[in-house]
Amino acid sequence: MTAEALAAPAVSHGRLVPVTVHFDDLDALGLLHNARYPVMVERAWGALWNARGLVFEGDWEAAGDFCNAVKEFTITYDAPVKAPGGYAVELWLDRLGRTGLTYGFRFCSADGTVTYARGTRVLVRLDPATLRPAPWSEEFRASGQDLLRPRG
Template sequence: MLPGKSARAEPPVRSDYRAGCAITTRWNDNDPYGHVNNAIYYLWFDTAVNRYLIEQGALDITGGDTIGLVVNTGCDYFAPIAFPDEVMARIRVDRLGNSSVTYGVGLFRGDEDVASAAGSFTHVYVDRANRRPVSLPAPLRSALEAIQL
């Protein structure tokens, strides 16, 4: 290992997460190297988190007074995903604050138990009109607590 470098993270497993959704890869997700482009993984993070919140009735993306703004993301890649793979995006809450939440997201290829990629995704919840942070509304907090580690 190089000086100043930390050891590579171990890939998580499905049971490390609390909820999730299936995602179908598309032909145009692949890059010239024959696997899904890294930028697509961030789209999947966003999809998994927001789908969960919408399904729980905790987020109204078109008319709600509170919206989540992404302030930080990160990803570790362990194995390639490529079209036409099916992907399971699994999520959990790693940190729950007054107006923010950090999600852990694992991306699993097909039925594999070990993640192909794992990342984090932080939302700060703000008032839709003035973009100032607000306390998490009770339904949102409840949905987040349900998937908190």
């Protein structure tokens, strides 16, 4: 997926990334299972970073910025997803600190007009040898600047 494909349609801040809900993502009631939303958000972030050239290749010793841990996760479900198909996740950064970041997300219709869920997630960048907080790389920080939500 190219960076151009991840850029449309336009949103007021961040990026709208396409995701696909499959039949086996649905629960017994035919609704997107609550545990699948975080997976969809994680996949959207992976696609966004990969499109920007930031790729995890499976080596944890060299994982760099991909060596991180979730400190906090919040989600609010606004409306049920009732069918498989194309949807989107709007992604943005609320805060990009030295060793941590807070990102926001909105699971929505493919065109961004209907919101199904929204939330935040706090990540801490870790040193792979010590598992202690470590600073984000300059490459990562530069790549994320345009994702920062404007204050105000």
